[in-house]
Every structure is written in structure tokens, then in C-alpha cells.
Amino acid sequence: MRLTPLRDAGVTQVFHICSLEELWLNHNPLQSIPKTIATCKRLKHLDLRGTLVSTLPDEVSGLPQLVQLDLPLEQVHSSLRAAAATGGPQAVVSLLHDHKEHKELTEALHTRLCSHTYPANADTADGAKTIRQLTADVAATLHEPARLRTVIRNTERLFPEHLSAASAPSVLAALTTLERDNARKQLSAALESKLRLVYFDQVQPEQVQVIIQIVLASVKRLEDMQFLVAHAKAVFPVDPSHVDGAAVQLGIERERQSLRGQRAQGMQALHNAVAGHCGDASPAEVTALVAALGKHVKSAAALRELASDIPQLCPADIAAAQAPRILRRFQRGAAARSGSAAGRTASR
Numbered sequence: 494m495r496l497t498p499l500r501d502a503g504v505t506q507v508f509h510i511c512s513l514e515e516l517w518l519n520h521n522p523l524q525s526i527p528k529t530i531a532t533c534k535r536l537k538h539l540d541l542r543g544t545l546v547s548t549l550p551d552e553v554s555g556l557p558q559l560v561q562l563d564l565p566l567e568q569v570h571s572s573l574r575a576a577a578a579t580g581g582p583q584a585v586v587s588l589l590h591d592h593k594e595h596k597e598l599t600e601a602l603h604t605r606l607c608s609h610t611y612p613a614n615a616d617t618a619d620g621a622k623t624i625r626q627l628t629a630d631v632a633a634t635l636h637e638p639a640r641l642r643t644v645i646r647n648t649e650r651l652f653p654e655h656l657s658a659a660s661a662p663s664v665l666a667a668l669t670t671l672e673r674d675n676a677r678k679q680l681s682a683a684l685e686s687k688l689r690l691v692y693f694d695q696v697q698p699e700q701v702q703v704i705i706q707i708v709l710a711s712v713k714r715l716e717d718m719q720f721l722v723a724h725a726k727a728v729f730p731v732d733p734s735h736v737d738g739a740a741v742q743l744g745i746e747r748e749r750q751s752l753r754g755q756r757a758q759g760m761q762a763l764h765n766a767v768a769g770h771c772g773d774a775s776p777a778e779v780t781a782l783v784a785a786l787g788k789h790v791k792s793a794a795a796l797r798e799l800a801s802d803i804p805q806l807c808p809a810d811i812a813a814a815q816a817p818r819i820l821r822r823f824q825r826g827a828a829a830r831s832g833s834a835a836g837r838t839a840s841r
Contacts, residue, residue, distance in 0.1 A: 519543045528552045541565055551593035554586050598641040599632040610648045614656045630661035680718040687725040692733045704736050711738030717745050724748050759796025760787050766800040774811035785816035799823055
């Protein structure tokens with residue numbers, strides 16, 4: 494459906510047409526799109542070029558079939574313009590969905606503060622105004638829905654007893670502490686499971702808890718705990734009676750250094766393979782391609798495997814070499830080799 498000329502007052506009724514699939518409103522003096530667009534569940538194409546529309550209602554996020562969205566790029570908000578440029582209609586829909594969810598969570602936080610945290614203050618005009626501003630300030634610092642939900646669930650823990658002492662920075666600091674504490678608990682549980690495997694049949698469950706307490710007395714940083722969970726077998730001593738917190742911390746650093754060295758060797762092998770295969774390439778071209786490949790290959794073993802496959806994966810003319818294509822071919826080959834290995838194991 495193409496409508497022209499049309500102003501805001503006349504467009505509202507159009508969005509009550511539930512069966513609407515295509516709508517061209519381009520070059521109309523429209524300034525806004527009504528929320529009733531939510532009823533157009535079948536809408537696939539919306540053309541707003543040449544209008545005065547600067548933003549879109551959150552209800553656009555409820556249009557599951559929208560595949561083409563033409564915006565007046567010189568008019569719309571920069572966030573919408575960026576989303577449309579990078580991800581098309583689906584990125585715009587996702588952005589609006591997040592915005593809608595953020596508004597709903599902000600209102601839920603306000604309700605929680607009024608009804609549970611500061612009910613006495615909410616009954617006064619000044620208190621209600623302060624709570625509203627505090628809610629807005631906190632929500633403005635938290636763009637991730639998951640973090641805002643955590644705040645709503647833990648208002649009594651994160652907000653001070655007296656409203657006059659509450660501020661967005663203090664709430665954010667308390668939230669960060671809570672998140673780190675929760676992450677530490679989760680990593681502690683993961684480490685317990687890993688140690689049961691490392692010391693299988695060597696220690697009793699209560700001994701595992703003692704070992705964890707010894708280790709965590711020295712290993713404080715979350716990054717170190719995450720590394721320890723991932724590399725427990727390499728870091729912990731063979732004999733559980735020899736576990737020492739300080740020694741484990743040193744073991745973490747040694748294993749990190751070892752992995753860095755292995756990765757450096759893998760990158761050097763990849764560099765040598767590319768340089769040897771693409772004989773006419775300049776050093777800068779080789780370095781750029783190796784960096785692009787290495788960025789997406791994490792383990793040293795995979796780097797060495799990629800290096801050995803370079804003659805089959807990479808064209809000799811480096812100008813024709815595309816890192817994404819090489820990586821896709823490498824991943825397909827690795828998946829095929831893994832499947833073949835699994836098949837051989839199953840047949841034994």
C-alpha cells in the first residue's frame with residue numbers, strides 16, 4: 494500500500510489493517526509512527542524515506558516478519574541509523590526490543606523501590622520524586638537487562654537503608670561486589686567438580702572442601718580462578734597432600750607462561766607456512782594474513798594444524814587469500830577429521 498500525501502493524524506487508521514504486508518509512506522510529512530503499528534503482524538516492508546520520522550516506537554520490535562525497513566537516514570536517531578547500517582531490519586527490531594525491555598525493567602525497579610525498599614518515602618511528594626530520579630539514574634548506568642534484573646531482585650542488599658544515602662554510583666559499586674561474590678561461588682563449585690576428577694579415588698568429599706579453602710586463600714582474582722578451573726590438571730600437584738595455595742598461584746602463572754610460549758610457537762609455524770607457500774608475498778602481507786587467521790584460532794595445537802594445512806587452504810597468490818574463507822575451509826576439514834576419528838573409535 495502506498496499512501497501520499499499523508500500526515501500524522503491520517504496515518505493512525507492505516508496501522509489498524511492487520512493484514513497489511515507492505516506500506517510505502519515515503520515522502521510524506523510524517524513526524525511519528527503510532528504504537529498501533531503493533532497490530533500489523535504481517536508487515537514485511539515499511540518505507541519511511543523522505544519523512545520527518547526521527548525515531549520508531551518500541552512496538553516495531555513485535556513485527557516478526559519485517560524484512561525490509563527504509564528509514565530517513567538524515568532524520569533518525571544515530572542508534573537506529575547505526576543498527577540499520579550494520580544489521581538491517583533485524584538489528585533495528587532487536588535494538589527496539591532491548592529498549593522496550595529496558596523501560597519495562599526500569600518501571601519494575603521503580604515499583605520495587607516504592608513498595609519494598611522505601612515505602613515511607615514513596616508516600617511523600619519529595620520522596621516519590623527522589624525515588625523516580627534515583628530509578629532513572631540507576632537504570633541509565635545499566636544497559637544489560639540481566640544486570641538490571643539482578644538489581645530488582647536484590648534491592649534490599651544493594652540500596653542503603655536511608656533514601657538520602659542512595660545514589661547510582663553506590664548501587665553500581667554494590668552490584669559489582671555482589672556479581673563478583675556470585676561469580677566466585679560459581680567458580681568455587683566448578684573447581685570442586687574439577688578436583689573430584691583430578692583426585693578421583695584419592696580424596697574424600699570433605700577433603701576437597703579443605704583443598705579449595707587452602708587454594709582460595711591465595712588465589713583471589715576471578716581471572717585466576719577461571720584459569721585454574723580450565724587448567725586444574727596441569728596446575729595441581731599429583732599428590733593432593735602437597736597442595737599449597739601459594740604454590741598453586743605460582744603454578745597458574747607458570748602454566749599461563751607455558752601456554753603463551755606454545756601459542757607463540759604456533760603463530761611462528763603459521764607465519765613460516767604462509768611465507769613459504771606465498772613466496773612472492775611481502776613480509777607485511779604475510780604478517781597481516783597470519784594475524785587475521787590467528788585472531789580466530791585460539792589453541793596452539795590448532796595453530797600448528799592450520800599451518801600444516803596452509804598449502805591446501807590458501808592460494809599461492811596472497812592477494813587472493815581471504816582469511817574468513819581459509820578459516821571456514823579449515824573448520825570444515827577439522828570437523829570432518831573429528832567425525833572420522835569418532836567413527837573409527839566407535840567401530841573398535
